[in-house]
Amino acid sequence: MPVQKVNDSSDLDAKVPSHLQRTSITSLTITSEPSHRCVKAKVVHKGPVISCAQKDGVEMLRAEIREEDPLQRAAEHTSINVIFFGTLAKDFSQSARQGDVVLLADFAIKKSPSFLRDKLHPCQLEMDGDNACVYVWPSVAPSYGPSTSEAKYTYVPLNMLKPKTVVNVYGVVTFFKQPFPSKGSDYCSTLKITDQSDVKVGCNIFSKKLEDHPVIIRVGDIIRLHRFKTDVFRDSMSLLNTYGWSTVSFDGTVDSPVVPRTSSKSFHFEESDKRIVQELRQWAANQSWISNELTVSLSSVQPGMYFDLTCQLLAKAVMDSRCILLKVWDGTKCQHPLLNVAVASDALEGESTVPKDRMNLTANILVYDNHLEVARDLKPGTFLRFYNLHSLLQRAPDQLPDQPNHLSFHLHGGTSYGRGLRSLPAESPDLQSLKSALEKHVDLDEYDEVNDGTLLEIWYTPPEAVVLPNDEETDAGDTGPSYTVRTCEHNSQRLTLAQVKRSTPPLSCHIRAHVKKYKPQQLYQCLKLFCSNCKTLTDVPDDSAVAKVFRESAKDNQPCDEQWAATSSASSREPGRTISMHISRDMVGESTHMQLIFVEGTTLDEICVLSRDYKNLVPVRSVNGRMTLMDLTAPFLFSGDKRYYGCKRCSLNTFQSPVFTGVETWDEQAIAEALGVQLMQYRLLIQFELEDQTDTLEALLWENAEKFFHVSAVDASGSQDLQDKIQTIMDTIQPPDSSLEERPWLDLCLSVYAVKDNDRNQVCYQIDNTEIKEE
Numbered sequence: 159m160p161v162q163k164v165n166d167s168s169d170l171d172a173k174v175p176s177h178l179q180r181t182s183i184t185s186l187t188i189t190s191e192p193s194h195r196c197v198k199a200k201v202v203h204k205g206p207v208i209s210c211a212q213k214d215g216v217e218m219l220r221a222e223i224r225e226e227d228p229l230q231r232a233a234e235h236t237s238i239n240v241i242f243f244g245t246l247a248k249d250f251s252q253s254a255r256q257g258d259v260v261l262l263a264d265f266a267i268k269k270s271p272s273f274l275r276d277k278l279h280p281c282q283l284e285m286d287g288d289n290a291c292v293y294v295w296p297s298v299a300p301s302y303g304p305s306t307s308e309a310k311y312t313y314v315p316l317n318m319l320k321p322k323t324v325v326n327v328y329g330v331v332t333f334f335k336q337p338f339p340s341k342g343s344d345y346c347s348t349l350k351i352t353d354q355s356d357v358k359v360g361c362n363i364f365s366k367k368l369e370d371h372p373v374i375i376r377v378g379d380i381i382r383l384h385r386f387k388t389d390v391f392r393d394s395m396s397l398l399n400t401y402g403w404s405t406v407s408f409d410g411t412v413d414s415p416v417v418p419r420t421s422s423k424s425f426h427f428e429e430s431d432k433r434i435v436q437e438l439r440q441w442a443a444n445q446s447w448i449s450n451e452l453t454v455s456l457s458s459v460q461p462g463m464y465f466d467l468t469c470q471l472l473a474k475a476v477m478d479s480r481c482i483l484l485k486v487w488d489g490t491k492c493q494h495p496l497l498n499v500a501v502a503s504d505a506l507e508g509e510s511t512v513p514k515d516r517m518n519l520t521a522n523i524l525v526y527d528n529h530l531e532v533a534r535d536l537k538p539g540t541f542l543r544f545y546n547l548h549s550l551l552q553r554a555p556d557q558l559p560d561q562p563n564h565l566s567f568h569l570h571g572g573t574s575y576g577r578g579l580r581s582l583p584a585e586s587p588d589l590q591s592l593k594s595a596l597e598k599h600v601d602l603d604e605y606d607e608v609n610d611g612t613l614l615e616i617w618y619t620p621p622e623a624v625v626l627p628n629d630e631e632t633d634a635g636d637t638g639p640s641y642t643v644r645t646c647e648h649n650s651q652r653l654t655l656a657q658v659k660r661s662t663p664p665l666s667c668h669i670r671a672h673v674k675k676y677k678p679q680q681l682y683q684c685l686k687l688f689c690s691n692c693k694t695l696t697d698v699p700d701d702s703a704v705a706k707v708f709r710e711s712a713k714d715n716q717p718c719d720e721q722w723a724a725t726s727s728a729s730s731r732e733p734g735r736t737i738s739m740h741i742s743r744d745m746v747g748e749s750t751h752m753q754l755i756f757v758e759g760t761t762l763d764e765i766c767v768l769s770r771d772y773k774n775l776v777p778v779r780s781v782n783g784r785m786t787l788m789d790l791t792a793p794f795l796f797s798g799d800k801r802y803y804g805c806k807r808c809s810l811n812t813f814q815s816p817v818f819t820g821v822e823t824w825d826e827q828a829i830a831e832a833l834g835v836q837l838m839q840y841r842l843l844i845q846f847e848l849e850d851q852t853d854t855l856e857a858l859l860w861e862n863a864e865k866f867f868h869v870s871a872v873d874a875s876g877s878q879d880l881q882d883k884i885q886t887i888m889d890t891i892q893p894p895d896s897s898l899e900e901r902p903w904l905d906l907c908l909s910v911y912a913v914k915d916n917d918r919n920q921v922c923y924q925i926d927n928t929e930i931k932e933e
Contacts, residue, residue: 161249161292170198170261170295178263183225183238186281188269196263197283199223202237202324203385203402207251210243219247222278222401223260224324234322238279239270243286250285250292256402257297264289277322277387311384311426313434317355319388319395327386327397328434329353330410330442331379336545336578337371338528340364341827347371348573351381354441361386361397363405371405373419375543375580375588376466378410378448380435410448412439414587453543453588455595456521457490461551461565464575467544468582468592471536472520473508475501476648478666478909479861479926482533484523485511486542489595491518497552497564498522500662505648508538519599523547524664525579527571532579541589544569546577641891641902644668645865646927650907656852658910663921665910671848671855672901673892678844681885685875687838689805695843698803698875699791705762707792711779715759718780723756735759740778740785754824754832756785762792769796774824776833787833794835795826799876802826808836840871842884846925848906849898857908857923865929887930904928 164170181195203222210218218241225236240262242250254260262283270282285292314325329351337345347363349372361383365371372381384404386397406420406427416432418425442448454465469486477483483499485508498515499522514520523544525533536542548570551563569579582589652668653661661667678684687696712735717727723740730737740756756778757765769775775796778785787794790809793801830837842863848855864870867884874880892901907927912919 160246160288160290161253161294163253163294163296166295170259170293183223183279184235186238186267186279186283188267188281190267192265192267196261197223197265198226198259198261199238200226201254201256201258201260204251204254204256205401207247213243216243217247218243219251221250221254223262226259235279237324239272239282240265241282241284242292243284246285246290246292254292254294255296259295259297261293263291263293315355316351316353316359316395317357319359321388321390321395323388324385324400325388325397326382326384327351327353327359328380328382328438329359330438331374331377331381331407332358332447333377333576334374335573335576336374336532336580337368338573338578339531345371347374349374349381353438357395359395359397360391363399363403365399369421372407373580373583374407375582375586376410378442380408380410380438380442382406382408382431408435409587410439410442411587412443419583455490456488456492456519459492459494459549459565461494461549463549464546465549467521467542467547468588469521469542469544470592470596471508471538471540471542472511472514473506473538474533474536475505475507476534476646476666477501477524477664478911478924480526480530480909481664481911482525482530484525484533484536484542486521486523487511487514487519487596488521488592489519489597489599492521492565494551494565495562496521497554497566499524499664502650502667505650505666514599521567523567523569525569528573529569529571529577529579536581541582541584541586541592542579543582543588544579546575638903640670640905641931642866642904642906642928643931644905644907644928646907654852655848655850655855658908658923659853659855661910663910663912666926667908667910669848669850669906669908670903671850671906672898672903674847674849674854674898676844676846676888676892681888682881684842684844684884685871686841686843687803688841689808689836689838691808691836692805694805694807695841696838698840701762704792707789708760708762708765708777711777711788712759712761716780716783717758718778718783718785720785723785730759730764737764754829758785765796769798773797774829776829787835790835794833795829797826800826800872801875802830803838804830804833804835805838810834810836840875842867842869842871842874848904855923857906857925859925861924862926862928866925867930868932 177194178196179194181190181197183197183199186197200223201221202224205220207217207219209215221240221242222237223240262285264287265283265285267281268284270278270280272278273280311326313328316327316329319325319327330353332350332352334349335347337347340346344364344366345368349361349363350358351361352358363371374381382405383397383399385400385402387400389396389398404420404422404425406418406422406425408416408418416435418427453468454463456467456469459465467486467488469488471484471486473485475483483501496515496518498520511520546569548568550566550568552566554564570577646666648666650667652670655669655671658667658669683697685698687698688694715735717725717736717738719725720740722742724743725738725740727736727738729735736759738758740758742754754774754776755772756776757768758778758780760768760777765775765777776794777788777792777796779788780786790804790806794804795802827837841860844859844863846857846859848857859866867887869880869884874884890902891904905928906925909924909926910921911924912921914920
């Protein structure tokens, strides 16, 4: 059997054949001769058995082992990946587990493809073939689920952390952000923890699944982190989850039950863990940064506050693609009149809130941007906690001049100051006072039942739904087929344009109209550059302006000489002008699609020709012998037919000390970050003038434009065929020299919202959740 078990460490050493020399992991290199060597180390992670596509489906298993020699603990690269193939993979999976000590012999040494990502040894060991063998010295008996056996894990105090090590730690949460989408495909949780050493350590957790992230409800909660890697960031120690990581969190209240919060079905929890949690609770309770006032009740809220709110969700409604309304209460009555946001009754999901509205118990919270994903999944009746909620005074649509303003609530986009929301478990200790307050109003929903239906119709039918005499025949002439289809999920009523213009924002509604006209008439001008950071919107520079930047940069240009770059040069067709191409020495030998090439001294036409053969070209110039980016009027990146621009206002241009390691794929986002450039996004922007039998109205096609045309803006920027597709659609919507009656009807979902313009509210309209019908 290729994998054999032994009883103790001495048996393990005795199994070493006389012709093999015991070697340390740190001394292994890609050129080491492995045939006469063996290694001894502890298993710190073991993955599952999977099929290896590169080896025609042969089964494989990846494990991580770590040197346990005390003399090697301070050295780098004491951990290494081991890949087992075939029968060895199955046997190792059944015979070895985390914590066991293993002896490996007759392995192959290969370059590790994951070295830049996992920061382990630059090599990996591969166990394959009849001669490869593994000896296993088991550790303590396995434990599944919560366990009462002796402690298996060693926990490091936060003041004893060393860089570049994988550790297990306990800590008290001093700051946290709920999981938010990262720039990649993962969600990210950010938190800071401390312990009795009073050292504070930052921690970042990345995972594709929201349920894998720790459940942190408030500052003072306790968290346990397993298999987190330490590193130094901005002169402070930080933690990052590594392969096989896990977290368990606990309520931080003294004397409350020690109940683990985790989505894992199998985790270790022993008496020693309970003692650690209780000790941290007692210590944290005496710290000045722990607040006894967990959240603010509605009865205590004042205008302009940022606060945390614990409440119950009564109902919700989708307002538009950027906003969701959540109607909540906490059983207390606000001192200020609360703003009631008008929503069509068939768009509201949940119970009637009219009795609670009448008693000033319902808070209407508008949730924006990155918080929408969490809000969409919430069900009425759920208990919630909002973090960094903002209260504002606002005039109600029908408010008389001498009446007081109403209090509104907004959960703005972003994650600053821990801003976010999360559902709370029904058994959470934090809900005891809330449930008591709600029980006082148990009879409220049955009070005055006869009048509720009437009130519901009045309160939740928008003013624009009232039919005026000149609107009575709204359906007489709009029976033709529509060239568009709505994709929204809400069932809003269809309004005329006259009714829409009399409505009070925010509102989402359905309309049917013709396109009277649109602008820009030159459709290439509808392609814009948008900065998501400063919200700047600009036209795409024309080729004459870009060509001028290239000509100016090429004048009297002297090739630069950077230590980090390998350079090749060639003479251009113009006398005295040299074209240079630079590549990071770290990328030499990589395939061309992985390379990032810096081009100096070219014209616009020349770099366009070069971009046909190279994926990523960055135009640069020389200033005092140092390489720097060109003026950001020009693209900072050419990638095939696509050009990418940077924001002049927000770009930092950290090009003096670029870092080109640790990136698996060089796309436009990764390149922008490496160069300190704020990437501008391509957007489509068209303004329609819509018309029906009752009125005209100007509406933007902006955030929904790509779905409307079934075209990506960035792809359209480099494709004449896609630009022609947009032109064909517009010629169908508004055929040249056609009358209004000859133009097709468009069924549209329309968002109505207000924006500040010179301290005045301006009502705007935007086409949303609508697409062109494809044949």
